[in-house]
Amino acid sequence: xxxxxxxxxxxxxxxxxxxxxxxxxxxxxxxxxxxxxxxxxxxxxxxxxxxxxxxxxxxxxxxxxxxxxxxxxxxxxxxxxxxxxxxxxxxxxxxxxxxxxxxxxxxxxxxxxxxxxxxxxxxxxxxxxxxxxxxxxxxxxxxxxxxxxxxxxxxxxxxxxxxxxxxxxxxxxxxxxxxxxxxxxxxxxxxxxxxxxxxxxxxxxxxxxxxxxxxxxxxxxxxxxxxxxxxxxxxxxxxxxxxxxxxxxxxxxxxxxxxxxxxxxxxxxxxxxxxxxxxxxxxxxxxxxxxxxxxxxxxxxxxxxxxxxxxx
Numbered sequence: 184x185x186x187x188x189x190x191x192x193x194x195x196x197x198x199x200x201x202x203x204x205x206x207x208x209x210x211x212x213x214x215x216x217x218x219x220x221x222x223x224x225x226x227x228x229x230x231x232x233x234x235x236x237x238x239x240x241x242x243x244x245x246x247x248x249x250x251x252x253x254x255x256x257x258x259x260x261x262x263x264x265x266x267x268x269x270x271x272x273x274x275x276x277x278x279x280x281x282x283x284x285x286x287x288x289x290x291x292x293x294x295x296x297x298x299x300x301x302x303x304x305x306x307x308x309x310x311x312x313x314x315x316x317x318x319x320x321x322x323x324x325x326x327x328x329x330x331x332x333x334x335x336x337x338x339x340x341x342x343x344x345x346x347x348x349x350x351x352x353x354x355x356x357x358x359x360x361x362x363x364x365x366x367x368x369x370x371x372x373x374x375x376x377x378x379x380x381x382x383x384x385x386x387x388x389x390x391x392x393x394x395x396x397x398x399x400x401x402x403x404x405x406x407x408x409x410x411x412x413x414x415x416x417x418x419x420x421x422x423x424x425x426x427x428x429x430x431x432x433x434x435x436x437x438x439x440x441x442x443x444x445x446x447x448x449x450x451x452x453x454x455x456x457x458x459x460x461x462x463x464x465x466x467x468x469x470x471x472x473x474x475x476x477x478x479x480x481x482x483x484x485x486x487x488x489x490x491x492x493x494x495x
Contacts, residue, residue, distance in 0.1 A: 193377030206286025260356030380447030394418025
């Protein structure tokens with residue numbers, strides 16, 4: 184059968200039966216309609232952007248934009264909050280302290296690490312029904328949702344829940360199920376991004392050759408900005424992009440903006456682009472000046488000021 188895909192970016196999903204991975208680090212998040220920001224152990228690529236933390240909610244969802252405790256699920260994509268979201272089981276849930284719990288776990292080594300966020304023995308609100316489920320974020324950009332202790336009750340199977348993923352504006356998403364009893368015990372759903380490549384390098388000051396922190400790097404498809412990054416203290420940046428041709432624009436206040444085109448034609452391709460940004464550098468012709476004058480007198484001397492950089 185054809186792969187199921189989202190409505191514009193290129194994520195696909197497939198049903199799997201991979202083993203459930205229990206978290207090993209307690210996440211202090213309990214109660215009804217609660218959320219918490221959780222740092223990620225590696226930068227996570229999702230719908231064209233890279234994130235370093237996630238807002239996890241007891242109601243079976245997480246997102247990368249802002250805290251949200253929304254319990255009333257809707258069909259996706261939808262522009263209402265949350266956005267830039269993963270919905271392993273978006274429903275009105277309650278992580279009851281003492282019986283329900285939340286966990287995380289990091290496995291693997293770079294560049295193949297995984298981070299699991301687990302909802303364990305959580306209740307559907309005002310019921311005695313409980314389930315286990317999790318979302319696994321992989322360093323390659325894939326997302327896996329898994330389900331355990333799913334019984335015969337349609338509520339446990341997802342007939343009041345949303346399962347899927349959604350971009351940062353809520354305009355593109357891949358809905359696996361909505362208010363449909365489509366889940367089963369031991370089931371996994373893997374969401375895979377489209378083929379991508381990377382553009383990265385170091386930005387330096389053209390005058391002294393030192394790394395330039397705080398430069399803004401933008402990837403443009405025509406006039407549309409598809410990804411952004413900021414150079415760190417070491418001047419480095421890294422962009423992950425879908426295959427295609429892009430204009431890479433690198434700018435910083437008081438520096439001449441650099442632009443250039445790159446093409447990514449193969450999955451996993453890496454293109455290096457180091458840039459030295461030019462800025463003015465003033466030099467005075469005389470190393471020292473001597474003046475002799477009496478009180479109240481004005482003395483002057485010519486000084487030549489030159490811009491010796493490559494910028495105008």
